[in-house]
Amino acid sequence: MRALVAVKRVIDYAIKVRVKPDKTGVIKENVQHSMNPFDEIALEEAVRLKEKQIIKEVVAVSLGPSKSQETLRTALAKGADRAIHVEVEEVMAEKIEPLLIAKILRRIAEAEKPDLIFLGKQAIDDDCGQTAQLLAGLLNWPQAMYASAVEQESDKTFIVTREVDGGRESVRIKIPAIISADLRLNEPRYATLPNIMKAKNKLLEKRKPADYGIEIVQQIQILEVTEPPKRKSGGFVEDVPSLIVKLKEMGVV
Amino acid sequence: MVARNTSTCSLLLNLFRLHRSSSVNFSFDFTDGQQQLQEAARKFVAEEVIPVEAKYDKNNQFPWDVLKKAHANGFMNVTIPSNYGGLELDMVSSALIYERFGYGCTGICTAMLANLLAETPLILAANDEIKKKYLGRMIEEPLMASYAVTESCAGSDVAATRTYSEKKGDEYIINGSKMWITNGGVANWFFVLTRNNNDPKTPVSKAFTAFVVDADALGISIGKKEINMGQRASDTRTITFENVQVPKSHIIGNPGDGFKIAMKTFDTTRPLVAAMATGLAARCLDEASKYALERKAFGTQIANNQVQLLIREQ
Numbered sequence: 001m002r003a004l005v006a007v008k009r010v011i012d013y014a015i016k017v018r019v020k021p022d023k024t025g026v027i028k029e030n031v032q033h034s035m036n037p038f039d040e041i042a043l044e045e046a047v048r049l050k051e052k053q054i055i056k057e058v059v060a061v062s063l064g065p066s067k068s069q070e071t072l073r074t075a076l077a078k079g080a081d082r083a084i085h086v087e088v089e090e091v092m093a094e095k096i097e098p099l100l101i102a103k104i105l106r107r108i109a110e111a112e113k114p115d116l117i118f119l120g121k122q123a124i125d126d127d128c129g130q131t132a133q134l135l136a137g138l139l140n141w142p143q144a145m146y147a148s149a150v151e152q153e154s155d156k157t158f159i160v161t162r163e164v165d166g167g168r169e170s171v172r173i174k175i176p177a178i179i180s181a182d183l184r185l186n187e188p189r190y191a192t193l194p195n196i197m198k199a200k201n202k203l204l205e206k207r208k209p210a211d212y213g214i215e216i217v218q219q220i221q222i223l224e225v226t227e228p229p230k231r232k233s234g235g236f237v238e239d240v241p242s243l244i245v246k247l248k249e250m251g252v253v
Numbered sequence: 254m255v256a257r258n259t260s261t262c263s264l265l266l267n268l269f270r271l272h273r274s275s276s277v278n279f280s281f282d283f284t285d286g287q288q289q290l291q292e293a294a295r296k297f298v299a300e301e302v303i304p305v306e307a308k309y310d311k312n313n314q315f316p317w318d319v320l321k322k323a324h325a326n327g328f329m330n331v332t333i334p335s336n337y338g339g340l341e342l343d344m345v346s347s348a349l350i351y352e353r354f355g356y357g358c359t360g361i362c363t364a365m366l367a368n369l370l371a372e373t374p375l376i377l378a379a380n381d382e383i384k385k386k387y388l389g390r391m392i393e394e395p396l397m398a399s400y401a402v403t404e405s406c407a408g409s410d411v412a413a414t415r416t417y418s419e420k421k422g423d424e425y426i427i428n429g430s431k432m433w434i435t436n437g438g439v440a441n442w443f444f445v446l447t448r449n450n451n452d453p454k455t456p457v458s459k460a461f462t463a464f465v466v467d468a469d470a471l472g473i474s475i476g477k478k479e480i481n482m483g484q485r486a487s488d489t490r491t492i493t494f495e496n497v498q499v500p501k502s503h504i505i506g507n508p509g510d511g512f513k514i515a516m517k518t519f520d521t522t523r524p525l526v527a528a529m530a531t532g533l534a535a536r537c538l539d540e541a542s543k544y545a546l547e548r549k550a551f552g553t554q555i556a557n558n559q560v561q562l563l564i565r566e567q
Contacts, residue, residue, distance in 0.1 A: 014299075034292070034296075069285075070285070070288065070289065070292075073285065073289055074289065074292070074293075077289065077293075190293060190296065190297055190326050191289070191293045192293070192325070192326045192327040193290055193293065193326065193327025193328060193331065193340055193342075194327045194340060195327075196286065196289050196290055196293060196327075197286070197340060200286060
């Protein structure tokens with residue numbers, strides 16, 4: 001079996017994001033970037049299935065500027081066997097939407113013929129949570145979203161436990177299939193130093209969207225990006241009765 | 254006229270030479286590999302060191318759990334050559350690691366650095382059999398090692414070392430005491446610097462012999478853990494040698510070379526100590542900046558006050 005894992009380079013989750021003065025987006029220059037946390041979990045699951053010898057090869061894919069190669073090298077250090085970088089100029093990278101990513105991944109899937117495609121459930125920068133579903137639609141493959149457990153049932157089927165509003169749901173999917181990783185699926189390993197060194201010898205192919213016959217077309221135009229409204233500062237109360245009195249005055253209680 | 258032209262020509266020639274010598278590319282950028290290991294170290298320190306460093310400092314405990322994880326992730330013993338199983342990292346890459354661990358906790362970082370300090374003289378001067386035996390085991394297991402040079406009356410003045418090694422047949426007998434030895438209580442082996450004769454006229458470059466000594470050798474006494482003000486997670490102790498027998502094969506380099514080897518070792522390790530200090534300074538800056546943007550006094554965040562004003566208030 002072969003697994004494809006899509007990874008995205010995003011602003012590190014520990015960074016406090018700032019909006020550009022011209023309101024066209026957020027500041028990205030000289031800001032720490034890392035692999036999207038949900039994609040790390042997706043990659044970890046693919047590597048674990050490989051360690052169980054259910055999957056034979058793990059291919060990592062990333063779409064973005066040249067710096068996305070750093071993210072792919074991290075993926076290679078964690079256990080991916082080879083990587084594909086679909087390079088887009090910095091300016092065009094701002095215009096990429098989940099549908100475009102899904103279209104490119106579809107072409108890569110047709111070329112690589114994976115049995116499973118793993119994605120994170122959402123990217124922490126745009127918070128879309130759409131790419132995996134769109135990809136399943138384009139390929140007409142079954143999807144198991146928000147996975148918190150993945151188990152092989154037979155040569156052709158997996159049982160995936162999903163995180164849903166009321167609890168958990170188990171589904172059976174037939175390969176080839178798409179799985180998106182939720183937080184509880186696993187805890188990703190570190191890229192160890194010896195593996196970082198070994199990863200330098202692994203194959204990292206460079207492609208362009210045009211190689212797949214894909215043109216970057218925007219369907220959505222971002223009009224403005226602003227900061228959330230500032231909250232008025234609160235006050236302190238000395239004890240619980242004062243708190244109750246205040247809440248009553250405001251009509252909350 | 255001829256003299257003036259000649260001097261003009263040689264001036265131009267010198268300028269040309271100067272230009273050529275200064276045309277080497279100067280760069281502050283890291284390689285891709287270095288950036289990757291820096292990111293790996295940052296992540297490890299943020300998740301495995303910083304959450305527990307206060308606990309080890311408070312309890313004065315040796316941080317075995319963290320060190321075992323650091324070893325499993327490849328952050329320890331990084332300068333050991335590849336033919337003994339090591340990563341053989343360059344100095345810049347090593348400095349990136351120690352700066353980042355220094356940011357997290359210099360107590361834990363010092364324990365890691367003491368391993369490098371003990372290993373470096375073996376890397377520089379030991380015979381192949383010793384390298385295989387003592388460097389190889391550091392890769393296979395999360396062991397600690399120790400650089401035993403400082404004594405009660407010989408710290409900065411290494412030449413004042415009094416621990417004595419006396420040749421007896423194919424063995425050496427070591428007697429003496431070492432002090433403030435990092436990893437002293439947890440080391441698997443020591444690098445030991447000894448005086449090989451008591452003639453004060455013997456030049457420093459011939460008066461010392463260095464050995465590698467197993468920590469469980471007969472005659473070694475390990476003192477109680479020293480209680481220090483800082484880096485309390487680090488293990489620092491007195492080590493006493495009483496008639497410790499060491500085979501000739503455990504000499505590092507040649508007899509008499511000890512002082513030279515000890516000094517060459519510092520060429521490698523001193524930049525890493527500086528990197529650790531820089532990491533600690535960066536942590537101080539980050540914590541102070543964060544607090545200065547939160548704490549309010551006199552109606553505004555204290556980050557908006559000039560530093561001189563605060564100094565005047567003292």
